[in-house]
């Protein structure tokens with residue numbers, strides 16, 4: 001007997017992103033080896049790893065720019081190895097690269113923000129609303145008429161993020177996409193992404209080597225030499241004694257906690273922020 005509601009509920013239970021046994025090599029360089037990862041809709045996953053650990057290769061595999069040589073990647077139930085599904089995958093899962101120059105296509109800022117929406121065939125009225133919204137979200141309001149070539153690296157990165165946000169994807173991958181933005185600006189962009197995730201259940205894959213940014217995630221995934229070497233709660237991963245072996249720099253709170261332990265102070269495990277450290281050492285009331 002057909003029970004369509006069962007089919008419906010099972011598709012809702014399918015993770016938004018599913019990676020199974022993914023391998024990818026560039027010639028003899030094994031960039032990714034046997035990656036398994038499932039990301040539920042609305043989750044915020046930070047992917048961390050040193051230079052060359054495979055983060056960008058993973059990002060490209062997730063939205064079908066690179067196809068698995070072994071294994072499988074599906075997004076919203078669509079497999080990246082189905083060429084007909086690729087437009088659907090890229091509409092649902094936007095990717096922002098580290099280098100904004102490769103992503104800027106129009107000679108005027110507002111046209112650049114609209115470019116992705118035009119490709120989706122969105123009506124003019126929708127674009128007219130979303131362009132100012134997206135520019136404001138990334139802090140580029142007032143720059144509509146500028147030429148992107150006159151923007152700083154950080155402003156270009158903000159512009160690249162605006163273009164993807166304007167498409168209202170169900171998920172977004174930010175591959176070191178705020179690396180040229182100053183720390184305060186980076187926090188602001190991260191806050192906007194967090195807000196959209198809460199308001200719209202947008203799935204977020206935040207690729208970074210700034211460990212303190214990973215603190216905000218639901219879950220942290222560590223890549224090292226193309227393998228997923230750890231996965232867990234931010235406090236657990238960030239306080240791991242293996243960070244330096246994975247070419248990662250512990251966040252300031254972890255370094256300070258360790259220095260105090262070395263001096264003989266009793267600091268509880270899993271303290272990862274300076275605020276957490278103060279609370280642990282000077283409990284109020």
Ligand code: ADP
Pocket residue numbers: 026029030031049050051052053054055056057058
């Ligand atoms: P990450 O983003 O973590 O720095 P990448 O995914 O860019 O790492 O790279 C993973 C590995 O694959 C590295 O050893 C890198 O040198 C290699 N690699 C990446 N892109 C290419 C390419 N286009 N051609 C050859 N090797 C590449």
Ligand code: MG
Pocket residue numbers: 055056057175176
């Ligand atoms: Mg990279």
